[in-house]
Amino acid sequence: MSSPTGPASGLPVRMPRPRQPGRHRRPEPVAAPEGAPSLVLAVPGTPSAATRMLADEVVSIARSELPGLDARVGFVEGEVTDFPVSAEFPSLASVLAHAAKERTARYEQAVAAGVEAKAPEGPVAVVVPLLAGPDNAQIRQIRQGIVDSRVPAELTDVLGPHPLLAEGLHVRLSEAGLARADRARLFTVATAADGIILAAVGGEEAVQAAGITGMLLAARLAVPVIAAALDADGAVAATAEQLRASGSQNLALAPYLIGPELDPSVLEAAVKDAGCAAAEPLGAYPAMGKLALSKYTSALGITPQPAVSGS
Helix, strand or coil, X not given: CCECCECCCCCCCCCCCCCCCCCCCCCCCCCCCCCCCEEEEEECCCCCHHHHHHHHHHHHHHHHHCCCCCEEEEECCCECCCCCCCCCCEEHHHHHHHHHHHHHHHHHHHHHCCCCCCCCCCCCEEEEECCCCCXXXXXXXXXXXXXXXXXXXXXXXXXXXXXXXXXXXXHHHHHCCCCCCCCCCCCCCCCXXXXXXXXXXXXXXXXXXXXXXXXXXXXXXXXXXXXXXXXXXXXXXXXXXXXXXXXXXXXXXXXXXXXXXXXXXXXXXXXXXXXXXXXXXXXXXXHHHHHHHHHHHHHHCCCCCCCCCCC
């Protein structure tokens, strides 16, 4: 069974990269400040074993990038559970309440031991939505989870738009044989798409945000990319017709999704309507963990050290 702070027993755990010797070594990474708020990944959609594994991988990557990070997983539609959190799919409110009780317990233990300790203050957690783009319905649910927890927590923006998402979309398309894996190489892929439908969920605001990442993806692939709403009837099919009318014949659908936020049947129906091949959602692509951490560190004003190269 998974714990609220890490992957289930038997799953690999990412460890911080060891420091390399030599004058051109990477600098020591910035560690999470002592007593820093938890990073709580808010996972939308119906919980499942696959979703739990995906979320655990995302927080594992975040931990490997920031030593000492307390990262937890809370499900928007999860189970309400008492302290300590024992459910496999604990609700966001339960995880936040658990983090608050642990912080209070640490302070009380320090006082009882005669150790000088500062009373807990500030947010208990920074909540990062596991969403590629804005989705007002999902964000409302996440906000409600924070309210239900009755603890102070800060909610960050969603993960996109961002160049790393364009990179992830490119990788997923190449894995499906719908794009060259490396734009610098001059070989061709027989099934490579000459037009991409970037399918988002969350209405017009989500489509506009996806369009920004879509421009970056178009620059990588040198083919037209148009964003469309999965939750608007006929939008994906209409976008497919628009691309075909402009000369694109071999289309592909790239889900601008991490995965848990949408019922797979909705995506399958959209692919059928468009009459084209499709890549997989972004899933646990490594950029998801890095972007979640970036939202967390930005909220706290932490600046992790970049890699240094030298001659």
